[in-house]
Amino acid sequence: MLYQIVSGGICLRSSAPSCNSNGAIATPTTAKLGTTGMVVSEQHEATQAGIAILNQGGNAIDAAVGVGYALAVTYPCCGNLGGGGFMLIRFADGRSRFLDFREMAPGAATPNMYLDAKGQVIRNLSTKGYLAVGVPGTVKGLDYALTTYGTRNRQQVMASAIALAERGFILQAADAALLQGFTKTFKTQPNVASIFLKNGKPYQSGDRLVQSHLARSLRSIADRGSDAFYQGAIADELVTASQQGRGILTKTDLAKYRVRDTVPLQCQYRNYQILTAPPPGGGATLCQMLNILEGYPQSDRLSQTLHRRFSAMLFAYADRNAMLGDPAFVRNPLDRLLSKSYAATIRQKIKSDRAIDPNRVYRTNPAVEGNHTTHYTIADRQGNIVSVTYTINGLFGAGVIAGQTGFFLNNEMDDFTAKPAVPNTYGLVQGSANAIAPLKRPLSSMTPTIVLLNNQPVLATGSRGGSTIPTTVLQVILNREANLTHQQWVDAPRIHYQGLPNVVIAEPYALANPVFQELWRMGYRVIPFPNWGAAESIAIDPSAKTIYGLHDSRERTGSALAQ
Ligand code: DON
Numbered sequence: 001m002l003y004q005i006v007s008g009g010i011c012l013r014s015s016a017p018s019c020n021s022n023g024a025i026a027t028p029t030t031a032k033l034g035t036t037g038m039v040v041s042e043q044h045e046a047t048q049a050g051i052a053i054l055n056q057g058g059n060a061i062d063a064a065v066g067v068g069y070a071l072a073v074t075y076p077c078c079g080n081l082g083g084g085g086f087m088l089i090r091f092a093d094g095r096s097r098f099l100d101f102r103e104m105a106p107g108a109a110t111p112n113m114y115l116d117a118k119g120q121v122i123r124n125l126s127t128k129g130y131l132a133v134g135v136p137g138t139v140k141g142l143d144y145a146l147t148t149y150g151t152r153n154r155q156q157v158m159a160s161a162i163a164l165a166e167r168g169f170i171l172q173a174a175d176a177a178l179l180q181g182f183t184k185t186f187k188t189q190p191n192v193a194s195i196f197l198k199n200g201k202p203y204q205s206g207d208r209l210v211q212s213h214l215a216r217s218l219r220s221i222a223d224r225g226s227d228a229f230y231q232g233a234i235a236d237e238l239v240t241a242s243q244q245g246r247g248i249l250t251k252t253d254l255a256k257y258r259v260r261d262t263v264p265l266q267c268q269y270r271n272y273q274i275l276t277a278p279p280p281g282g283g284a285t286l287c288q289m290l291n292i293l294e295g296y297p298q299s300d301r302l303s304q305t306l307h308r309r310f311s312a313m314l315f316a317y318a319d320r321n322a323m324l325g326d327p328a329f330v331r332n333p334l335d336r337l338l339s340k341s342y343a344a345t346i347r348q349k350i351k352s353d354r355a356i357d358p359n360r361v362y363r364t365n366p367a368v369e370g371n372h373t374t375h376y377t378i379a380d381r382q383g384n385i386v387s388v389t390y391t392i393n394g395l396f397g398a399g400v401i402a403g404q405t406g407f408f409l410n411n412e413m414d415d416f417t418a419k420p421a422v423p424n425t426y427g428l429v430q431g432s433a434n435a436i437a438p439l440k441r442p443l444s445s446m447t448p449t450i451v452l453l454n455n456q457p458v459l460a461t462g463s464r465g466g467s468t469i470p471t472t473v474l475q476v477i478l479n480r481e482a483n484l485t486h487q488q489w490v491d492a493p494r495i496h497y498q499g500l501p502n503v504v505i506a507e508p509y510a511l512a513n514p515v516f517q518e519l520w521r522m523g524y525r526v527i528p529f530p531n532w533g534a535a536e537s538i539a540i541d542p543s544a545k546t547i548y549g550l551h552d553s554r555e556r557t558g559s560a561l562a563q
Pocket of ligand 1: 443
């Protein structure tokens, strides 16, 4: 693989993967295993908030909860109170749990709620404004994690988030840039403009962002727990704003929200045991791709290796989009999809010399899937590891803040099938298993994952990036096997294919020209794509007794810190 992006130790372009924001080659943060914890997140202040909790004796779950709240303050595009997500925990004693705090459809949601009288999808209805909002799960998820598996109290883990909101924090260039791109959206609502614009103008690097409304919401959660959000004054403001904004959220919906605490999905890839997200998360797609790929020997030809990867991606996404949905509503045929024999039958369909026509693989009439999110990973010195991906879907979610609550609400309803065969924001064409139903959770691509070797964790990873998340996690795992540095496991340029749309997207520097040309001859249409998720990861080398914080160089606001 072409990975020649540095020259003489100086990055040619500071935006190229493996170059940090100073234009230098990125390196992992390393620490001694067993004596030091590690936090890796997409926002530097939030990373520090996690370290502060570890330093006070909190465990990785305490720190994960604190980072979740801190990101809601310092990374408002994506970190959230108004969204949902998944937390994967692997405890030092070998147990593991998967917490699903994904949003759910409001009780009044219907399968056709985004269609007009002619059955056509109404533009923007599932992505903008209150009708796009699913019942948020984040606050219940974080509070459940803390009270069930944490060791500190709410005040302790939320102290940094509250201080960051109340006193504000200084925006670095990358923090300000995230906000600047959304000036137009912020201007449309006075309550949003009053927080995220400075006298009507975009915030600049060096400015202090104070969020007093959000601080008040956080304080009431710290005092009263999740009831403050799901039953108290915050619930009232959410429902009132929803009603005024032609949404359908009710207090009953909020009161009914429950966290699911379950076992992770497990699969075996070569010698590795993979712990990942069961449906509605993206782990089944990850495992299916790994199953297909493990049956192939190494190939010297990169185009051949990539053709196999693209084919594995195609089959796994076609199955996902046709068959998977919220397990409380549909039966997910995981026994079959994840069996090694099914992977073998798929391999037989993959010819060595040409791309497969996706229309022969997709069995549903394709429908489309909807895309901001953030992933972070934490390890404590005791050996607990936590991998969290949570989201409000699009950048700044549905673009609305209810009254004086101070936080953006999700547009996760777009992850459902608005109409079979019509792609969502992420180009996903999904089927009826992911149809909208009251209190159902939309299918997700989020794939927080922990990889074990000989029963020891060696990698904890995950990413944002909508439909590219499972293939991103796949590539981080496969990179571990390639001749790459730890940092390159997350930074190496990526590719993604999901069949529909029928294009391979490739990150700049991912493919050398001859490989690109050979893929084209095989029938792949490869186009450049610049926006890839940050796979904020932790790697562990038990034999070297070293833990590596792998902050993804793509996201300039983030950091990896050892305790
Ligand atoms: O759950 C999902 O699959 C999407 N809502 C995730 C969105 C996402 O990753 C956006 N980030 N770039």
